[in-house]
Amino acid sequence: MSTVLILNGPNLNLLGVREPDIYGHTTLADIEDMCTQSAAEAGLSVRCVQSNHEGELIDAVHAARETTVGAIINAGAYTHTSLALHDALKSYDQPIIEVHLSNPHARESFRHLSYLSPVAAAVIAGAGASGYVHAVEILAEKLRAPTTATN
Numbered sequence: 001m002s003t004v005l006i007l008n009g010p011n012l013n014l015l016g017v018r019e020p021d022i023y024g025h026t027t028l029a030d031i032e033d034m035c036t037q038s039a040a041e042a043g044l045s046v047r048c049v050q051s052n053h054e055g056e057l058i059d060a061v062h063a064a065r066e067t068t069v070g071a072i073i074n075a076g077a078y079t080h081t082s083l084a085l086h087d088a089l090k091s092y093d094q095p096i097i098e099v100h101l102s103n104p105h106a107r108e109s110f111r112h113l114s115y116l117s118p119v120a121a122a123v124i125a126g127a128g129a130s131g132y133v134h135a136v137e138i139l140a141e142k143l144r145a146p147t148t149a150t151n
Contacts, residue, residue, distance in 0.1 A: 001045045004139060005064040006035055006132070008050040009057055009076035015101075023101050024136050026129040035072070038133045044069070054078055055086065061088040067142055072135040074099045086115040095142045097135040100125040105137035 008028060011018060016027035032048045047068065049060040057078065064071060071089075073096060078085050089100045091097055096119055103126030104111035117123055122138050124131040 001043065001127040002069040002143070003045045003047050003067060004035075005050045005060065005068045005071040005073075005131055006032065006046050007071060007075070008048070008058055008079045009074060011054040011076055012074060013050050013052070024128050031114060031129050031132050032127065035132050035136050038136040039140070042136065044136075044140060044143075046090050046136075054082055055072065058084055058088040061085070061092055065092055068094060070094055070095045070097070070139045071118075072097045072099055072132065073116065074101070074132075078110055079081060079104070079116050082113045082115055086119060089116060092119075095121040095139060097121060097139050098123045099135050101128055101131065102126060 012028055015023055018023050028050060032046070035046050035048070047064070051060070057075065060072070064068050071092060071094060075082065075085055079100070096114050098114065098120040105125070105144070106115070111128065121142060124134050125136060
């Protein structure tokens with residue numbers, strides 16, 4: 001079974017209790033379960049990684065290069081600050097879906113810039129926890145689509 005990397009950055013381990021007015025009451029474990037179920041329906045499995053440390057996220061991307069068929073990433077605050085994570089994802093030759101629980105463009109101006117969007121095939125923002133399920137669906141669709149060679 002093909003595996004999808006689901007990568008979550010800093011503070012996402014506190015989902016459900018940290019700023020529920022912004023991020024909701026759904027926990028990261030709930031989101032991982034939702035993704036596991038959605039992926040299974042598409043014939044995929046998931047590998048979930050959460051870290052509050054930038055280097056661990058980069059290591060997870062490097063390790064996934066040869067073992068996964070796509071990635072879903074919510075890098076938290078590293079979305080707006082990490083050129084290193086951008087570079088790691090740029091070296092990942094599979095489709096990437098960027099996810100945000102809230103809509104960063106409706107928040108503080110420093111959240112408007114994403115270093116990850118340029119390497120993402122799609123971006124989902126403001127859909128809450130269901131954004132992850134949509135990301136799995138989009139990724140599964142992209143993986144089913146035939147690829148065409150270009151000269």
